[in-house]
Amino acid sequence: MVTNTISEAYVWELLAQVNDPEVPVLSVLDLGIVRAVTVSLTANENAPQVTVTITPTYTGCPATDLIAMNIRLGLLQAGIPKVNIQTVLSPAWTTDWITPEGAAKLKAYGIAPPVGKSLDNAYLEDITVPCPRCGSNDTQLLSAFGSTACKALYQCSDCKEPFDYFKCH
Amino acid sequence: MSYQPTVSQLIHLADNALILGHRLSEWCGHGPALEQDIALSNIALDYVGAARNWYQLAANQINSLQDKAAFPLNAQGEATEDTLAYLRDAFDFKNFLLLELPNGDWAVTTLRLLLSASYQQLLLQQLSTNEHADVAAIAAKSLKEVTYHVRWSEDWVKRLGDGTDESHQRLQAAYHELWPYIGEFWENKLALPIDIASMQAQWLAKINQVFEASHLPQGVLPTWHQTGGTEGIHTEHLGYILAEMQFLQRAYPNAEW
Structure with missing residues (x-):
């Protein structure tokens, strides 16, 4: 020992x-x-x-x-x-591995956490991303590619605030 | 595991990613709108990242060979992702010719990405279940990114085809320029462990679905096509890409920053 x-x-x-x-x-x-x-x-x-x-x-x-x-x-x-x-490359990382605490921290920081699971392929369907600031579901995609490789750019139609969305991966 | 990828297969996958990634990176700072500039830079980064993974796997394979003198090595006598990217000449590159063609206008750029990313998506789907763990992992990771590339390029092709007379004409011209190059996808000269026939049918169905929404005539697989990339016989354009990309390492060997 x-x-x-x-x-x-x-x-x-x-x-x-x-x-x-x-x-x-x-x-x-x-x-x-x-x-x-x-x-x-x-x-x-x-x-x-x-x-x-x-x-x-x-x-x-x-x-x-x-x-x-x-x-x-x-x-x-x-x-x-x-x-x-x-x-190590295998198994490949996915956003599903972000912990619930991590998702909560992202939201508090102003970045919408990933919606849904990456493995069910729903990440490319028309998903609803709640605004991390006011919680509204009335948001729209501005650009599928954002400031970094992991993010897309959205805007809230209620509070008008643009925000980053952490894409499912 | 029984399947071991060959060095040529890995270098082919890496070269495809690097050359397309480099081409797309040329748009950085020149995009028609900030969002599209950022989108293309992101997509370029995905491909360069995928190239790094495939090159590193190829380098590991080369370093386990008894005789690696046929490959470019660094000062320590090892092959690395960098020696493979920066120290090979045009005739060593095994990428598809389609990917080295100049960016042209927005129609050529987006249609080329659609044709290529749709092929990549089907290829990576098959490789992601490969029995070789690293091949499967790299493919699974790239597959998610390529899925976003397909969607982005598909949206643009439809928008151009269904847009103004000018945008539609440009898309038509892009189709005539690029279509003779798609035949290389289906040669599978390096014998990748994939079911090429089912990929071809799915690819054509997908592309024709986009063409229909773009008011383009249905595409038919060409009876004659441009070929040679996987054997190192390239268009004149590849040399210019490499001259720019490799300049630093050629002028200042082993330079680091």
Whole structure:
């Protein structure tokens, strides 16, 4: 039995404080991109190695590299000397993995969270996206592609406010 | 797993994504309206991202070979997504000719995207259930993005076809320019593990449905078509793309930023 001075639970706690660079209210855990955390100690090493396995969100999302770097920095700053970030492609990330807390944070931040599940293909049908500000269902799509790869641009017909919608993926 | 993708197959998938992504990125800052400029830049980014995934998978495959001298390698003697994108010449590229054609006007740009994305959608649907886990994962991820590309380009083609005399004429002209290039989709010269016959029927049905709404005559598969891309025989346009895209790495080898 190896004696680890770092528990996996502690690493998860640290990860909860690493935020997405584009949507800074969301942590990497809210996004659902951390697949696994392992802490290992080999015989001739005195510091445990922490391996964080993540999965990329959008294929062309420039933030993916930055997220990996932020995770590494966050753990290094907490005094974990050996950090290994692994990227796995399978299974492919989907917006269904955004946690309910994450969806609530998005809404509070002014971004409408994904409507419906991505796997049932309904994400391309004419969906109703409630306004994150006033809650009205009377909203319209302005542009299917928004300020980042993950968002579309909507406008509320009641409060007239334009807002971002986190697309199903 | 029994199916192992070949390096050529992966490079073909990557080249298709990179060349179309690069072409679409040329619209960045030139779109007719801010929303459309952003849409095309987003779509371009999706393709460049997909290219990175396919190139990296190809590079992993190359690095496991005993003799990798036939491929471009970095200073450490490894193939990477960057060496494959930046250090191959036109005759090494295996993309479809359709994707390297100049953007032309809005009709050519949107119709080319519709023809290509509709093919990609069917291709990725099949690959997303492939027994090779990484192939399936990359395909599943790109499939969701391509579904948005089909919808966006379809809306534009219908709008142009059903718009003014000018927009309809331009769409007609775009059709005549691009249609001779679609035959390459169905050659499957690299033997991708797909059911090409069912894809072809579904593709034509989808395109003709859009053509009907666009008041275009129904498309018929051409008896003769332009070909050569998957074998490295390209139009004169590819060299210009590569000259621009690869300039930095050629002039300053291994430059990083």
